Amino acid sequence: MQMIPFGTVTDYTVSRMGLGCMSMSGCYGAQDDDECIATIHRAMDLGVNFLDTSYSYGEGHNQTLIGRAIKGRRDQVVIHSKSGAPPPRDENDLNRGAGSEKYLRMICEESLRRLETDCLDILCMSRVDREVPIEESVGTMARMVEEGKTRYIALSEASPESMARAWTVHPIASLQFELSVFSRDPLVYGNHDYAREKGMGFMAYSPLGRGILSGQVHSADDIPEGDTRKTYPRYSAENMAHNAKILAQLEEMAAEKGLSLPCLAIAWVLHQGDDIVPIPSSKCRAHLEDNLKALEVKLTAEDLARIEEICPPGAVAGTRYPERMMVRMNV
Numbered sequence: 001m002q003m004i005p006f007g008t009v010t011d012y013t014v015s016r017m018g019l020g021c022m023s024m025s026g027c028y029g030a031q032d033d034d035e036c037i038a039t040i041h042r043a044m045d046l047g048v049n050f051l052d053t054s055y056s057y058g059e060g061h062n063q064t065l066i067g068r069a070i071k072g073r074r075d076q077v078v079i080h081s082k083s084g085a086p087p088p089r090d091e092n093d094l095n096r097g098a099g100s101e102k103y104l105r106m107i108c109e110e111s112l113r114r115l116e117t118d119c120l121d122i123l124c125m126s127r128v129d130r131e132v133p134i135e136e137s138v139g140t141m142a143r144m145v146e147e148g149k150t151r152y153i154a155l156s157e158a159s160p161e162s163m164a165r166a167w168t169v170h171p172i173a174s175l176q177f178e179l180s181v182f183s184r185d186p187l188v189y190g191n192h193d194y195a196r197e198k199g200m201g202f203m204a205y206s207p208l209g210r211g212i213l214s215g216q217v218h219s220a221d222d223i224p225e226g227d228t229r230k231t232y233p234r235y236s237a238e239n240m241a242h243n244a245k246i247l248a249q250l251e252e253m254a255a256e257k258g259l260s261l262p263c264l265a266i267a268w269v270l271h272q273g274d275d276i277v278p279i280p281s282s283k284c285r286a287h288l289e290d291n292l293k294a295l296e297v298k299l300t301a302e303d304l305a306r307i308e309e310i311c312p313p314g315a316v317a318g319t320r321y322p323e324r325m326m327v328r329m330n331v
């Protein structure tokens, strides 16, 4: 397994690819706990030592599942544990901020309990709270470091301005941000550059665009009823008709190179920076193993230019989140 230092703020050395665990808790279709635990074990056996979870995934199921999976092997993994967000107060509640002291303390205690650990490795605030100054939220998390509740603190979907304000209070270990062939924001808006300059680790979440780049989705009908993606603009019937044409060209390119589409898509993320750790999620061992093959893929300048030609920034139809959620991104 290729290992890299996770930035310079932490003393962690992590696998170049992590394992996102969200889909193990019912987010994208049915799952099976035994296969999910076997997938975590297989990942660890293959050298993956970086797991991503959140207080919110599966309303606690995800952290409890990970707690079960790592029993007796706690010291072999770095767990990036996010705060999630409280339920919306009403349908107009666009913030669902996770930055109050009360909320952060509650989720920290509960995450420790579910993961069956004394101290979190990295506690990450999932979204910058638009109602609580970031200095206040980071101040709360900094006190949790002093109290031994977490070793490091991190942010997700934070703008360079928010990160700069956060740094005035405490070192920020890392930034987690959506990054894929279909979602280029952190490269376009300077989030990745800022994180890299500060020595923060960078985690690319949804590197398969929530499955749109998995080869399993070719039309809106491929998303089962009840799946959260049904409400995501990128997956609407109209937008999928457009996006499917891009996917077909990427699939053709992947096939020419003897790769699966997800493998090509993850390789593209890996080629965007040697500090970038993609965290694709999979709830089965076969897909995990396929994804890890991306670590061996060398894309040439011509390959990268071809991907750019097929899917330049802005080519994808539909925003990465529904409008009501977009207001919480890159804040």
Ligand SMILES: NC(=O)c1ccc[n+]([C@@H]2O[C@H](COP(=O)([O-])OP(=O)(O)OC[C@H]3O[C@@H](n4cnc5c(N)ncnc54)[C@H](OP(=O)(O)O)[C@@H]3O)[C@@H](O)[C@H]2O)c1
Pocket (backbone or CB within 6 Å): 019, 020, 021, 022, 023, 028, 052, 053, 126, 156, 157, 176, 177, 204, 205, 206, 207, 208, 209, 210, 211, 212, 214, 215, 216, 260, 262, 263, 279, 280, 281, 282, 283, 284, 286, 287, 288, 290, 291
């Ligand atoms: N910070 C944030 O706000 C945030 C938001 C979203 C996600 N995340 C984190 O990022 C992780 C990854 O993102 P994500 O789960 O949204 O999406 P993703 O990794 O982009 O895509 C996951 C989907 O692709 C499928 N898949 C994965 N590998 C495959 C393969 N080799 N062949 C075919 N299908 C494959 C998975 O199905 P199977 O399970 O069947 O393999 C799943 O449906 C999450 O688990 C979570 O930890 C963070």
